[in-house]
Amino acid sequence: MAGSALRRLMAEYKQLTLNPPEGIIAGPTTEENYFEWEALITGPEGTCFEGGVFPAKLIFPSDYPLSPPKMSFTCDMFHPNIYSDGRVCISILHAPGDDPMGYESSNERWSPVQSVEKILLSVISMLAEPNDESGANVDAAKMWREDREGFNKVAETLVRKTLGIPTSK
Amino acid sequence: MSTTTAAAAAKMTSTTAVAISLVLSSCVVANAFRQKKQFYPSVVYICKSNPSMAIMYMQALVAVYLIGKLTGKLFFGSLRPAESERLIEKAWYAVTETCLAFTIFKDDLSPKFVALFTLLLFLKCFHWLAEDRVDYMERTPVISYIFHLRIWLLLVILTLGDVYFVHDAYTTTMAKGPSVQLVFGFEYALLITLAANAAFKYVLHAVDVHSDTFWESKAVLLLYLEFFIGLCKAVMYVVFLIIMVRTYTIPLFAFRPMYHTLRNFKKVFQDLVLSRRAIHNMNTLYPDATLQDLQAIENVCIICREDMTAAAAKKLPCNHIFHTSCLRSWFQRHQTCPTCRLDILRPTPLTTQNSNVPRPITPTPGRTAQETPSTEAAASSSATDNSRGPSTSNPTHVSSNQAGSSGSSYYNQTPLQYQFRPYTFQQRSTSVDEINGNNSENSNNGIPESNNMNESWIAFMNAAGIGGGIGPSSLFNDMPQTSTNLPSTNIPQIPLNLPFVGGIAIQPPNIPPNLDTLSDEELRLMEQNTRQGCLARIKYITDIKCMLDAAVVMMNQYSSACLMAGLDSTDSTFNSETKTSDTTENDEQLETRPPSNISSETDSSTGSGVTSSSSGSEDQLIQEETEQQRIIRLKRLEKFGSNST
Ligand SMILES: [Zn+2]
Ligand SMILES: [Zn+2]
Numbered sequence: 022m023a024g025s026a027l028r029r030l031m032a033e034y035k036q037l038t039l040n041p042p043e044g045i046i047a048g049p050t051t052e053e054n055y056f057e058w059e060a061l062i063t064g065p066e067g068t069c070f071e072g073g074v075f076p077a078k079l080i081f082p083s084d085y086p087l088s089p090p091k092m093s094f095t096c097d098m099f100h101p102n103i104y105s106d107g108r109v110c111i112s113i114l115h116a117p118g119d120d121p122m123g124y125e126s127s128n129e130r131w132s133p134v135q136s137v138e139k140i141l142l143s144v145i146s147m148l149a150e151p152n153d154e155s156g157a158n159v160d161a162a163k164m165w166r167e168d169r170e171g172f173n174k175v176a177e178t179l180v181r182k183t184l185g186i187p188t189s190k
Numbered sequence: 191m192s193t194t195t196a197a198a199a200a201k202m203t204s205t206t207a208v209a210i211s212l213v214l215s216s217c218v219v220a221n222a223f224r225q226k227k228q229f230y231p232s233v234v235y236i237c238k239s240n241p242s243m244a245i246m247y248m249q250a251l252v253a254v255y256l257i258g259k260l261t262g263k264l265f266f267g268s269l270r271p272a273e274s275e276r277l278i279e280k281a282w283y284a285v286t287e288t289c290l291a292f293t294i295f296k297d298d299l300s301p302k303f304v305a306l307f308t309l310l311l312f313l314k315c316f317h318w319l320a321e322d323r324v325d326y327m328e329r330t331p332v333i334s335y336i337f338h339l340r341i342w343l344l345l346v347i348l349t350l351g352d353v354y355f356v357h358d359a360y361t362t363t364m365a366k367g368p369s370v371q372l373v374f375g376f377e378y379a380l381l382i383t384l385a386a387n388a389a390f391k392y393v394l395h396a397v398d399v400h401s402d403t404f405w406e407s408k409a410v411l412l413l414y415l416e417f418f419i420g421l422c423k424a425v426m427y428v429v430f431l432i433i434m435v436r437t438y439t440i441p442l443f444a445f446r447p448m449y450h451t452l453r454n455f456k457k458v459f460q461d462l463v464l465s466r467r468a469i470h471n472m473n474t475l476y477p478d479a480t481l482q483d484l485q486a487i488e489n490v491c492i493i494c495r496e497d498m499t500a501a502a503a504k505k506l507p508c509n510h511i512f513h514t515s516c517l518r519s520w521f522q523r524h525q526t527c528p529t530c531r532l533d534i535l536r537p538t539p540l541t542t543q544n545s546n547v548p549r550p551i552t553p554t555p556g557r558t559a560q561e562t563p564s565t566e567a568a569a570s571s572s573a574t575d576n577s578r579g580p581s582t583s584n585p586t587h588v589s590s591n592q593a594g595s596s597g598s599s600y601y602n603q604t605p606l607q608y609q610f611r612p613y614t615f616q617q618r619s620t621s622v623d624e625i626n627g628n629n630s631e632n633s634n635n636g637i638p639e640s641n642n643m644n645e646s647w648i649a650f651m652n653a654a655g656i657g658g659g660i661g662p663s664s665l666f667n668d669m670p671q672t673s674t675n676l677p678s679t680n681i682p683q684i685p686l687n688l689p690f691v692g693g694i695a696i697q698p699p700n701i702p703p704n705l706d707t708l709s710d711e712e713l714r715l716m717e718q719n720t721r722q723g724c725l726a727r728i729k730y731i732t733d734i735k736c737m738l739d740a741a742v743v744m745m746n747q748y749s750s751a752c753l754m755a756g757l758d759s760t761d762s763t764f765n766s767e768t769k770t771s772d773t774t775e776n777d778e779q780l781e782t783r784p785p786s787n788i789s790s791e792t793d794s795s796t797g798s799g800v801t802s803s804s805s806g807s808e809d810q811l812i813q814e815e816t817e818q819q820r821i822i823r824l825k826r827l828e829k830f831g832s833n834s835t
Contacts, residue, residue, distance in 0.1 A: 133493040
């Protein structure tokens with residue numbers, strides 16, 4: 022019998038295709054491997070990331086949903102909670118007890134109740150409201166705090182890049 | 191030269207390197223033949239010239255790399271990107287650590303050493319890939335026969351190779367004394383554990399794939415496997431460390447993997463112990479979900495997103511329902527409720543050090559309503575749609591259903607259960623909303639959830655006994671809350687129950703803890719003027735109150751038994767008397783009233799009116815005192831509630 026992780030991922034995929042939440046497209050990269058997903062996330066409206074379509078990949082552990090997946094953006098990102106290599110650092114992606122930043126409460130941590138959909142929605146809200154206490158990208162956090170104009174400019178170039186529009190100068 | 195080749199190989203931009211090395215080495219060979227014309231002299235010529243030798247070494251490395259690729263293709267087919275990523279990362283660590291090892295074994299540095307090291311790295315890569323492939327079995331819906339064949343062959347060859355090299359290292363060390371062979375022997379011994387791990391996992395996965403039903407104990411077996419492999423590794427590292435320190439020096443290069451191994455082992459050990467406890471708790475204490483329970487929620491297990499049947503699902507003390515098997519595997523990671531994070535091992539924490547258990551419930555309902563359960567908070571903060579998240583909508587469904595169903599069957603219940611209602615498990619659960627839901631429901635109906643409550647009471651008593659680390663005082667964590675919502679539900683019940691209770695054994699109340707057993711630290715904590723300390727003190731007081739209540743109940747029972755046995759004529763009047771009086775009083779008075787009735791009853795043969803009234807007034811006096819104390823107590827509690835907000 023197929024593993025419970027596989028069945029749950031299939032169920033989530035079905036749910037996401039039948040009933041897609043706004044601004045999110047996600048699914049397995051290939052039909053043979055349900056443990057590697059691609060996702061497209063649109064930048065939330067009214068923020069500096071508005072209009073962008075950001076590709077990301079999700080890698081699921083074989084004991085999913087007991088352990089959280091790993092998520093990273095595959096495009097260039099500049100955001101306080103995203104490492105420069107694209108890895109996303111939000112509490113929903115960390116199991117309770119493993120705390121890279123030391124400030125998160127266990128309430129927002131991973132548990133089987135969470136799902137791909139919730140992760141992606143959390144990422145969207147993270148794009149809208151960065152948590153500048155997190156040190157995933159110190160430069161971005163500093164810029165977000167002190168030079169919002171500059172941050173918005175960088176975000177705009179990123180958005181243009183994802184859409185394939187040359188930067189206006 | 192060799193390092194550049196290795197780096198190039200690692201970057202997988204190797205085809206050019208291979209070509210260059212081929213061209214170079216053929217140039218060298220051609221050059222040698224041109225000069226010496228014969229085979230032997232040309233070999234000697236190449237061996238004597240350093241540049242030629244370097245090129246030949248490089249060529250050998252390239253050859254090894256090509257062989258590696260070929261065998262890899264043979265055993266694994268094409269690698270997935272994630273696999274090669276992991277492989278390169280691990281190989282990188284292995285190379286750097288071996289470079290550190292070089293510093294200790296400077297004297298042994300020779301072509302043979304480099305060759306052995308390359309072979310080791312080579313085999314290591316295959317072990318890692320084999321592990322990855324075995325894990326991959328769980329992830330793919332289709333597994334071909336060729337896959338099984340490959341894994342089998344690979345594991346057998348790897349194990350044989352490992353055993354051979356360990357043996358080789360052992361004999362050389364015994365014959366020639368300690369040398370770099372120590373490190374090789376140790377590394378290969380570690381690889382044996384790796385291969386064994388992969389083999390066992392493969393067997394487990396293969397059995398699972400071929401069975402038609404869900405194999406429940408697989409997760410447990412995997413955890414045990416991890417434990418034993420971890421144990422073997424930890425022992426090996428310690429032995430290796432001791433040998434190395436005695437013969438050479440501290441093996442710095444082994445520290446990183448050793449640290450990881452020991453930490454992993456510790457975690458696995460903890461998981462094993464805690465999950466065993468949690469699973470034991472689940473099996474013995476928590477009831478199977480009933481059909482009503484399942485109908486009330488969407489009937490979907492939130493862990494696996496599949497439907498539940500009543501036989502295969504368990505209800506946790508917080509009323510959340512999951513598959514038994516799903517819970518079992520989750521408890522191997524964390525011993526909490528997946529939805530509300532109630533700690534399964536200690537439902538009511540007394541100490542606040544454990545930060546991942548939600549705070550105790552505060553007495554005033556107005557305040558508790560503001561506190562949302564953790565997951566809901568998380569969900570709303572992450573802008574999730576609440577309508578679809580079952581976690582948010584379930585609890586109220588569950589509670590309302592239970593209240594309704596048990597309400598209808600209330601009159602069939604054994605009497606006297608209500609007395610323990612204040613101390614039941616549910617009010618200790620962390621999901622505040624549920625409790626409020628329950629309580630408001632109860633006060634509306636005037637009917638308690640006796641059945642459910644009684645079950646959880648038993649479960650709770652057991653939990654206190656089994657849980658070990660739970661201080662008895664923690665049992666009554668939320669007593670104050672109960673006093674605020676008791677009266678409306680309880681009053682009408684005592685007269686109904688009393689005449690029938692003779693001979694029915696009641697649940698023993700919790701015995702207040704022996705203060706001698708408290709540690710100094712706990713006592714200090716209690717003495718503090720903090721919220722914690724005060725709560726703990728209040729808990730002890732409520733424990734004592736519980737005992738007193740129980741004594742009163744016993745007296746009630748006794749007197750009613752007397753009534754039923756001998757004094758039939760006065761029975762009805764007594765009952766009606768208590769009924770009318772009790773409904774007008776609150777629960778505190780109710781507890782003290784029965785003794786006055788008993789005295790009036792015993793004296794009823796003579797001038798009963800006078801004695802009963804006098805004893806009644808005495809009682810009233812005592813009652814007023816306790817009432818005052820109670821008001822003070824409640825006031826203090828309310829203060830705490832407002833302070834903490
Ligand atoms: Zn389930
Ligand atoms: Zn729960």
